[in-house]
Amino acid sequence: MSQQLQDDFGRRFHYLRMSVTDVCNFKCSYCLPDGYHPNGKQSFLTLSEIEHLVAAFAKVGTRKVRITGGEPTLRKDFTDIVRLLADNDAIHTIATTTNGYRLEKNAQEWYDAGLRRINISVDSLDPRMFYQITGENRFDQVMSGVDAALNAGFERVKINAVLLKDLNDKDLPRFLHWIKHTPIDLRFIELMETGLGHEYFQAHHLAGEAIKGRLMAEGWLYDQPSAEDGPAQNFSHPDYQGRIGLIMPYSKDFCASCNRLRVSAVGKLHLCLFTEQGLDLRDLLQSTAQQPALIERLHQQLHLKKETHFLHQGITGVTQHLASIGG
Ligand SMILES: Nc1nc2c(ncn2[C@@H]2O[C@H](COP(=O)(O)OP(=O)(O)OP(=O)(O)O)[C@@H](O)[C@H]2O)c(=O)[nH]1
């Protein structure tokens, strides 16, 4: 292995979040409230470019790749992408984050191709609220997909819910009831402000600390973080099969455990979810011979990574919505 990717604050990066498309078929009110609109003529990373990208990241210590989007499973070659990652022996964990619309049909196929972890966005367990938040009346379809994922044998099935004041904030008891006997990792994500979402943020942001307080009062215990946890805080309870994680980007020291880098669907390196600009890598994704130059560029860029985001000052960087970089 070449030298591991590390920044000037001593953080090491073994986790790549790779977006493979900006396109999405849902209209989540906190992300793409008007649905997806193409931004000119964009072409997303090809299989061959993905192969070169992942090979270089693997050389500098990447062990986990999460395929994200937009909706990554809209790519017709999604299974081929998984297979390609599985062919790289250095990548130990292959994960994806999905809205779940294709899961019922394809969970087993993806597992067989090498996918091992799956995060599914389910913002409410009330079908009407699910519809109101996502713009899609597909609660039953997504929940059948969750069952298919549980049956397919994934190492970890995680459910993402964005905490939203006046929308899903009454859902906690239902979520808790669900994971009492189901081995699911629930992940509550604090709403983050994005370039297009200032008013929505003002109206619906809910601090994760409130949930944390309720969990602690009900006997949930804080799990000591493992190196691979990244910025999430995790909790477990002896009476529950599932676990709960909180992503609280506005909390103190959230970024101290940052362990991830992002590449957008058009091949730009984003040093942070809220970076001011992405750096094009695509010119160096065309052949294996370019790998040393690509690795050199990655090391150089890492010196520019900031210690934290600047969300507290309302600075959301280049990220207009998280579908453009995959969250
Ligand atoms: N600010 C910030 N938010 C993050 C970060 N990582 C994840 N998130 C948020 O959490 C959401 C859910 O992330 P997932 O794609 O499910 O992945 P995750 O929970 O980080 O992933 P694992 O730790 O790999 O399970 C993302 O879309 C973001 O909204 C991060 O590094 N910084």
Ligand SMILES: C[S@@+](CC[C@H](N)C(=O)[O-])C[C@H]1O[C@@H](n2cnc3c(N)ncnc32)[C@H](O)[C@@H]1O
């Ligand atoms: C951008 S989506 C991409 C993957 C897939 N389409 C999905 O929804 O799971 C990844 C995650 O980002 C989260 N997300 C999107 N916009 C967000 C925001 N403004 N604040 C917090 N999380 C957000 C979503 O809930 C989802 O779990």
Ligand code: SF4
């Ligand atoms: S959160 Fe995911 S499913 Fe919802 S609009 Fe954004 S990209 Fe699409």
Ligand code: SF4
């Ligand atoms: S906000 Fe940026 S620096 Fe902080 S944890 Fe997320 S990606 Fe890392």
